[in-house]
Amino acid sequence: MNVLFYLSSAIAIAATIMVITRYKPIHALLYLVVSFMAVAMIFLSLGAPFVAVLEIILYAGAIIVLMIFVVMMLNLGSETAQQEKEWLLPKVWLGPSILSLVLLGEIIYLLLRSGTGNASFIFIDSKKVALSLYGEYIIAVELTGFLLMAGIVGAAHIGKHKKKHLHRFLQEEEVSTKIEVRSTKPEDEKQTKPVAYKP
Amino acid sequence: MTVTQHVLIVVGVLFVMLNIAAGLIWVERRMLALWQDRLGPNRAGPLGIFIVVADTLKLFFKEDWIPPFADKKVFVLAPAIVVGSALLSFVIIPFAPGIVVADLNVGLLFFLAMSSIGVYSIVLGGWASNNKYSLLGALRGASQMIAYEVFMGLSLMGVVMLTGSFKLSDIVAAQQDMWFIIKQPVAAIIFFIAGIAETHRLPFDIPEAESELIAGFHAEYSGMKFGMFFVGEYIGITLISSMMTTMFFGGWLGPAFLPPWAWFFIKTFAFILFFILLRASLPRPRYDQLMETGWKILLPLVLVNLLVTGAVALWTRG
């Protein structure tokens, strides 16, 4: 189990490094998938198969596909890469990297201090997950439910068709009837000058 | 179970599945022809079965062309994912008592995970081809498969509720008295529809719709790379059919005059034939019709099904 844990951790770290160094966004996302799978493997080796499989289904299977979707539709070219290169000045990335390095040092310190470094193996099946979700963490589940509901309502609202699309032939017809109305107006004897056409 | 037995099962499952996938080339052409009042391939070998060999050889010897404008690494990776993820799913299918590669306690979720990995083959294949039609096919395929994965997973949850386990051998054992098709008819139908969409088979083959997108995501593929998509589709059909058998039609269970594995294969084969019958009879829906049916009809139905199943399960327990 230990070997599996360290192997998959190494893969996860390597894949994540590849993610931030790839030139093409799709390649980066593919490495991200590998990283998620490695994380799932870590969960599995720690005795949480349920979380491991959910990690693959949700993150690798759904979220990254949606990201790829967006990348495909954005049609990123070499200009965007150039722009990104301009944005990545040292003053931009220096601060966050130093903070992250501090965090990394803390993690290493904690890992070294905890002695053997052996991850404890407790088998957690789906029933335990369910019981704790609907027992201890019921409020968190409900709040997540609210949040997702808001998301769904928002998506439905944005996705609603507001404009009624007419076929171009039908639009022509509408315009032509209006023009007819306008052309009748100068014939009106009361008006000395033609009124400007208002749609 | 000894190690040799386990290795034998692994090799046996792989061998049988790849052979079924190859043999389906013949089965599909023959059955499709019969349903269209034709005879189909009947020249090479007895009943024309050697067309499988001829077709495979043809695919192997065709020029394996990688377009110069393609993203080469991803282009090569995509066909491997479709076959790999489909074959990996067979790990959890119990063919008979004891004959299963790995009876995971999250077996069902593993199947869903692998089918969600399978989406990548379409997305990456279409994107790496660097072709407008392929890209359109990939976009359609991705949204179709992600959408239908939701209903597929949710429709199976009713069965999980009744069984109380994600383990497929437990699910089959729970159908000893009554198949789940009787308790969960709505779920079975929705699972089958979602399965067709997931394998992008013919009524729902809009990612590759040849009349509008030429061949969709695999327009640029040739030779054995195309063959991988081809075989992957057939493995997908076999997978959905065997999942249907396992989840709703009692798996290996059946009267004792036939061995359990024979019952499993008979049921699976019946579903494979139904897949082909659907191809022969139904026209392809429009893309927006497919998505609307999914989100506006199937999703509420499957949620209601879950609700009712949960309520009845609680009520019967007292």
Added chain:
Amino acid sequence: MFSHIRTIWLTFLHLFKKKVTIEYPEEKVKLHPRWRGRIVLTKDPDGGERCVGCYLCAAACPVDCIALQATEDENGRRYPEFFRINFSRCIFCGFCEEACPTYAIQLIPDFEMGEYKRQNLVFEKEDLLINSQGKYPGYNFYQVAGIQAGVKGKGEGDNEEPPVDVHSLLP
């Protein structure tokens, strides 16, 4: 929804219907008498060539696949010196048959003329000539034609008056 299920069921029933496939090499296709297939040159009832080398078929041919050269024998009867049809170009339209004034060139119900070499599809006169009268048995062009070409004497043809001595018609 029910229409879909009905469609599936009706398609399933087609499993038991009679198949329309004709398994060709074993089971021959039924060809009708006027089916336009391989082109042949027919013969008179007395065994002479019908073709008089008038070039009308070559002129009518839309793909220019017919080539011939007319000549005459010692009796003054016209016949083709060579007659060549390139079947790799022929579209079997039947215009040559319609153009032919002597019923010599005819299309017969036969299509089995596949070849591995393209050159083998060029048919010479000896390949085209058949020992038959084709669709018009009993027809002999020189028997009804006015001229004398060794088939019949002057005025001995069908529906033909004996020649009038122009000197006897003088007033």
